[in-house]
Amino acid sequence: MIDLKKVEDxxxxxxxxxxxxxxxxxxxMSDLYPAFQLVKEKGNKISSRIFTANEFNYSVPSNIDDKTLVIIASLGGNTRESVAAIAVAKGKKATVVTITATAGSGLTKGADYVLYHGFHENYAAKTHKMQTALYLVVGVLEKFDGYTDAADFKDGLLKIDDLIIEGVKPLDKVAKKFAESIKNEPLIYVLSSGATYGTAYSTANFLFMEMQWLPAIVMNSGEYFHGPFELTEKNVPYLLFMNEGSTRHLDARALEFLQRFQAKYYVLDAKDFGIGNVIAKSVVNYFNPLILTGAMRVYAEKLSIARNHPLTSRRYMWKLENY
Amino acid sequence: MIDLKKVEDxxxxxxxxxxxxxxxxxxxMSDLYPAFQLVKEKGNKISSRIFTANEFNYSVPSNIDDKTLVIIASLGGNTRESVAAIAVAKGKKATVVTITATAGSGLTKGADYVLYHGFHENYAAKTHKMQTALYLVVGVLEKFDGYTDAADFKDGLLKIDDLIIEGVKPLDKVAKKFAESIKNEPLIYVLSSGATYGTAYSTANFLFMEMQWLPAIVMNSGEYFHGPFELTEKNVPYLLFMNEGSTRHLDARALEFLQRFQAKYYVLDAKDFGIGNVIAKSVVNYFNPLILTGAMRVYAEKLSIARNHPLTSRRYMWKLENY
Structure with a gap:
């Protein structure tokens, strides 16, 4: 479990x-997406913006000021562009909170507050960066913006790690089947909606493209119907993250289409993990990416075994000067 | 040229x-992206959010109210989800402005104001939906939010159509070369940054995937370096939209990487169209997507000829009940 008290402090x-x-x-950036989405949907006076760090650094919004909270995350804490963003934000008098797993890293210097999270301990820990960002903004919305679901949120966070750890246990077999079936595909499509769009983005861009060198196309389940569904054919592979909550209709509509045209589809459905029995309806939208990120990690590990390509293999990252 | 007076009214x-x-x-939605980005970067008190229509309809943000302007666009004006968004927004007492090319369409009913734009007249008209949304929010920012660059913006809009129409004239040969070179590729990557990210998204998802059935992966030029660049190899095709203005560094850095690893890259550079000589520096960021969208249309047309696949061909859209 994340250290709720430290976030509250x-x-x-x-x-x-x-x-x-x-x-x-x-x-x-993807791990900040659920918190971004929570503020976008539930903020009253407080606004929400998300940036890849260098876009923030080179095209600094004009209204960053002493009423702005800038939340910056990096797992290792030394991503150059994210470290640079601290000085950009402080130069405009913003309050800066950084979130990292690594004591002493660049992200721990120059910020007003630093929050640490685990990552390697278990499947639930893979979501602790997300959870920390979420609980931080829940606190901010409650304190400054009249948000009334903070208790439901805290209750959910007390339960979610067990839900993830128990939920991933029976996945080995189905994840292995997914991996064997997908290992030689030249391309995969990834769909989701709501707060889980960040998980779909992360799965396509980082688990598949960065860590498996497998091209992947991400899209919002709603946007799918406004053009890209033209590429849906028999046996074309799709991975669909289905949400419990208000955007489920968008995901279910995509599933129906994939079934109708006999795509080779794989579904990770938050409902299968019992999320609706444990998490209050008022906040369940923002717990979908937590359970689905934990579950997806098992699928990615099985894929890395099936493709004989460790998740840590890189050809450029960390190996080139200046990149 | 768009009817500036009607927007001002x-x-x-x-x-x-x-x-x-x-x-x-x-x-x-992509055509609204430059206006979304302008408010995101230059808004003072006014905030900016963008939604695919069904995400807006099914997960309605809690703070849509009588101080909210909802801008809804659809070319044909009958996109079911966008038409439904009018009632959702009005139900929350928002002011609704719709932007469409089609008199009498669903988008012209129930809104507070309707703005019409051309589309088919010439290459500049392909950007008139974008221009209308941009000029509308420039007016809103000036009237309610202390925005001081409205005169530069209007001056740019008086010049941009000629810049597009003249700029596309010499493109036939290079666009044809692009089309011949790319026509048999199984996949293409599309990169850009800033306000032009919407054009990259639109090119990948609609010109390539919807209208050419060619899989395409879009990403922000900044995000490229945080994982997906692992897939950059000799002769892998990339299309890079380069911006004049504050995020040019992100695009130029991507170009350098594509050159270093001998990718098969194609560049559409706003600088090649003389945008920096005509548009004021204060607003040039938001004119990049206009010139690049106009230019990209020529490339798409040549591609459709090279692939013997008209831009109007669909297998699902408009042909299935309920889609």
Whole structure:
């Protein structure tokens, strides 16, 4: 479980927040997506913006100021562009909270507050960066913006790790089947909606493209119907993350289409993990990406075995000067 | 040229706007992206959110109210999800402006104001939906939010159509070469940044995937370096839209990487169209997608000829009940 008290301590110290900016790169930007989406949908006066770090650094929004909270995340804490964003935000007098797994890293320097999270301990820990960002903005919305579902949220966070850890246990067989079936495909499509769009983005861009060198196309389940569904054919592979909650209709409509045209589809459905029995309806939208990210990790591991390509293999990242 | 006066007349009638939501589907959502980005970067108190229509309809943000301007676009004006968004927004007391090319269509009913634009007249007209949305929010920002670059913006809009029409004239040969070279590729990557990300998204999802049945992966030029660049290899095809203005560094860095690893890259560079000589620096970021969208249309037409696949061919869209 994440250290809820440490997040609450940061919220206690914050003053006068009217705007939130989420800044990160790659998988860390995706991990901020559920919190971005929560503020986008539930913020009253508080606004929500998300940036890949270098777009924030080179095209700094004009209204970053002392009423702005900038939340910056990086797992290793040394992503150059994200570290640079601290100085950009502080230069505009924003309050900066960084989220990282790594003590002493670049992201721990120059920020107003640093929140640490685990990552390697278990499948639930893969979502602790997301959980930390979510609980931070829940606190901010409650303190400054009249948000009334914070208790439901906290209750959910007390339960979600067990739900993930128990939920992934029976996945080995189905994930292995997915991996064997998909291992020689030249391309896969990934669909989801709502807060889980970030998980779909992350799965396509980082689990598949970065870590498996497997081209992947991500799209919102709603957008699918406005053009890209033209590529749906028999046996073309699709991975669909289905949400419990308000955008389920979009995902279910996509599933129906994939079935109708006999695509080779794989579904990870938050409902299969019993999320609706454990998490309050008022906040369930934002717990979908947590359970689905944990589950997807099993699928990615099985894929890496089936393709004989470890998730840590890179040809460029960390190996080239300046990249 | 778009009818600036008609847009100004709508702005004159608006009162008390604090938030702007952009709602559309597919290519029409992309056409709203530059205006979304302008408000995101230059809004002072006014916030900016963008939605695919069904995500807006099924997961309605809690703070849509009588201080919210909802801008909804659809070329043909009968996209079911976008038409439904009018009632959703009006149900929450928002002011609704719709943008469409089609008199009498669903999008012209129930909105507070309707703005019409051309599309088929010439290459500049392909950007008139974008221009209308941009000029509308420029007016809103100036009237309610202290925006000071409206005169530069209007000056740019008076010049941009000629820049597009003259700029596309010499493209036939290079676009044909692109088309011949790319016509048998199984997949293409599309990169850009800033306001032009919407054009990259639109090119990948609609010109390539919907209208050419050619799989395409879109990404922000900044995000490229945080994982997906692992797939860059000799002769893998990339289309890069380069911007004049504040995010040019992100695009140029991507170009350098594509050159270094001998990808089969194609560049559409806003600088080649002389945009920097004609458009004021204060607003040039938001004119890049206009010139690049106009230019890309020529490339798409040549591609459709090379692949013997008209841009109007569909297998599902408009042909299935309920889709």
């Amino acid at each position: 940061v919220v206690d110290k914050l003053a006068n927040i009217e705007k939130i900016c989420f800044v990160g790169c790659g998988a860390s | 709508v702005v004159d009638k608006l009162a008390n706007i604090e938030k702007i939501c952009f709602v559309g589907c597919g290519a029409s």
